[in-house]
Amino acid sequence: MLTMIRSVWLVIAASIRVSPWQSAVCLLETLSNAAGLLQPLFIAWLITGAIERDPALVLRAVCCLVGSLTVVVVLMIIGNNARVSQYERVGFWFDTEISRLTSSIATLDHLQSAEYQDRAQTLRDHQGQLGFAFNGVLNALRAAVTGVGTLVLALTADPRMLLVVLAGLPVVLSTRWTTRWQTATDDAAAQPSRHVKHLLGLATEPGPGAEVRVFGLQNWLRDATATATRGWLDRRVGLARRQGLLESAGNVIFFVVAVIVLGWMLIDTIRGQVSIADFVLAATLITRLQMISESLQWSIRMLVRVSDDGGRFLWLRDYTAAQAARQRGTTTPPDRLSTGISTVGLGYTYPGADSPTLTDVDLELPAGAVVAVVGENGAGKSTLIGLLTGMLRPTTGSVLVDGVDLEQFDIAQWRSRMSGAFQDYARLEFSAQQSIGVGNLDDLDDRPAVRDALDEAAATDVLTALPSGLDTQLGTTWPDGVELSGGQWQRLAIARGMMRDSPLLLVLDEPTAALDAGTEHALFERYAEAARRTGGHGGVTLLVTHRFSTVAAADLVIVLRDGSVAEIGTHAELYSRGSHYAELYDLQARGYR
Ligand SMILES: Nc1ncnc2c1ncn2[C@@H]1O[C@H](COP(=O)(O)OP(=O)(O)OP(=O)(O)O)[C@@H](O)[C@H]1O
Incomplete structure (x- = not known):
């Protein structure tokens, strides 16, 4: 529960940080639902006014209906548009934060740990959903506002409506278990999903391409990928089946109770013990309760998701903070x-x-x-x-x-x-100038410094082969990017290592x-x-x-x-x-x- 509260606050705080104004506008859509809350009551007034030939009541009902509809539509249009762009911006904020946190860990020990890799993989898999989480929080708020409002309205219409509300509870409450199963399935999928990604990478990336073809591994890899995928897909299918069964059972209970209560009220209406307006109000509210039950289920699912995804983000943040706390050194070398x-x-x-x-x-x-x-x-x-x-x-x-x-x-x-060239050197797909210049950010654009570094790395001939010299865009991910050989990339990495002038430790x-x-x-x-x-x-x-x-x-x-x-x-x-x-x-x- 604490994680859920922290996660919800995390998402709200992120949205406010990204744009306080837009966050406020997004709330309008939620308020629009509150404005539509009393519509069944206005319909009931309309029917009562028509039956009792009361023009004042009819006029009041029509004015209220038109007014509330206008407010709902206007707020919804403004709020909806704001929501779409806001969740994209919040998502982007989380993406950049995750990159920042991950790269801010000063040591590399954690990258050797399978547990860290699994958690990080799940976080990356769900990264996009953190932006959507803001939407989820607003939807949950809307479902809560509409739910409470409709509940009050339903109970004032007829106390028997309480039975319908209670009948809707099992399916709503069961959502909490089903989402927990979902989380367990997601966590269990982290390691197999990393394995599947590795296998897909072997089949599709250029590096292992030659070995895959020489050794005729295509079919073997395909079968291995299918087996690995099936391992966690079966769990997911089983989960979906169980979720579906539980939800169907809950919906049947709700439907049966609703029919009984409505039938009971209809008999009382025929007997004149219940007014037609109250009967119409109850019938309208039952349909609305069904909708609310669905949106509450969705909201609980969403909130648990927010809690899981937010929890993973908070874990990364706590983990990074703990790692930073271990780096207590302050002495200047x-x-x-x-x-x-x-x-x-x-x-x-x-x-x-x-x-x-x-x-x-x-x-x-x-x-x-x-x-x-x-x-x-x-x-x-x-x-x-x-x-x-x-x-x-x-x-x-x-x-x-x-x-x-x-x-x-x-x-x-x-x-x-310190400086150096490492065994697992990076292929930095920037311009040649930048790819080497990042070895000393102060001299990023300093051409003579980069030329000197190339000279020290005996890599000047790599530059001569580049069509635009230091301005050549490197890497095939760019339309005009030039691809280098493994040795050429490595020599640029060595030049990068030569950019710093007086390192205390030079590692080659x-x-x-x-x-x-x-x-x-x-x-x-x-x-x-x-x-x-x-x-x-x-x-x-x-x-x-x-x-x-x-x-x-x-x-x-x-x-x-x-x-x-x-x-x-x-x-x-x-x-x-x-x-x-x-x-x-x-x-x-x-x-x-
Ligand atoms: N992430 C890891 N988890 C567990 N063991 C590891 C990990 N990385 C390396 N090792 C083990 O540590 C040992 C030393 O590895 P290291 O890479 O330091 O050797 P090396 O002398 O640099 O080898 P090479 O000449 O092949 O590069 C190896 O037996 C390796 O299996």
Whole structure:
């Protein structure tokens, strides 16, 4: 109940924030219904006036009917138009808020959690309904006003009408259960629906297209999608059937009681114990009660929906606030590093995982050093990078920057003092200038800065191939957008990482994975240059790579194995030990010979 009240208030507050005036105009449509509430009474007056040949009563009835009809129509026209545009605006407000909240979480741990993903998926699936929720709240208000008004009118017409009202209650009250079943079905559908989206993506997106065709997976994917869809569709169909049965049973009860009461009143009218006007009023009100019962059912369904969807939004808001509260650091990172970055007993367990991915990692990354991190697939390299950049929060131990715990730094300021190119780089479909310039928003439109960054990333030739140079629109989602190869996109991402001048931490996480040998060679030379520049103010350059030719040039090599530091030292030291590192190095050197 509390969630429902919070959700309804959330929707109303959002509407008022979007436009107080329009929100007020929307209320007019609700008021129009109140204006129409007394129409059955005016009809009863009209009939009484006609029977009793009372022109004054007939005139009053006609004036009231015409007046109320005019008010209803005018308010409805104004209110309806306002409602349509208002719910679109409120919906847009929620869309932007959800994007803002989701991206405002400073770390990425939550994205590794299946529970978060399921909740976020349900919220995204129902995102559009939050705008419609404002409409739902107004409809519920209208149903409540009309319901109470009609109830009072019905009881004043004849006390037996109470029986009809009571007969309508079961179907109205059952709506609360059926909507709860609906919510449970929606929640249960979150994970299968994510799975179905993944399967549909495999079948329709260009990335996996070649594998799907080479391995002839089309039919297999279609069957898998059908099976996954059926899993939750069956639940939905079953739910609709149960809902239909309950509603039909409730409607039959209402109909039977209404017929009995009307028949009873008709007999009394024939006997002269009930006036014709009261009989007509009761008959009109029974039809209206039937309508109100339906709109109350709809409103309860809507309010539960508002409560569920609003509840999910409030959950995201609370979750974001809780995450923000955990980021209590206020310390400003130093302008330059004097000792470097270190880790003490660092460990990390992914949400929902049984065992830790990293354990007891103790490292000293000296200021100004170029540090290479190597290790086999799954050794924990990206996880370590996540912890050092503050994207993941350590489960145990800590990361220290010049001896100060990373947690104590203002996370936004720390982020502004680092840069890098990441394994999962973004394909930013902007102009080439912006796609690179966002690496340092202050220089977004600075052409020389972007050209320098391209040069440092050895990516100037990517620019030469673009028809309008830096002004070229990238990406096929645009009519004249130019599509790049995987390697070209990655080189733009590296250029983006070179936009900041003096990062304290420069991360290059497998930046050469999609690059050819010539580009790789050119790039390594630039890296050394960038590292010297970063090193000038004590910045640490962290390079994750599988290519040992780069590793040899690093000041320090960290070998990770099964989530722990297996070896650490310079290339020469590690190689002379003839251990795991030397084995891997020789293996790769032989491959290149
Ligand atoms: N979201 C996650 N949930 C649970 N386990 C995860 C998650 N992400 C990664 N892991 C596990 O953590 C381990 C280390 O992964 P990580 O990506 O850090 O390795 P890596 O050394 O960077 O590998 P690669 O060289 O293949 O990129 C892997 O065994 C992986 O299964």
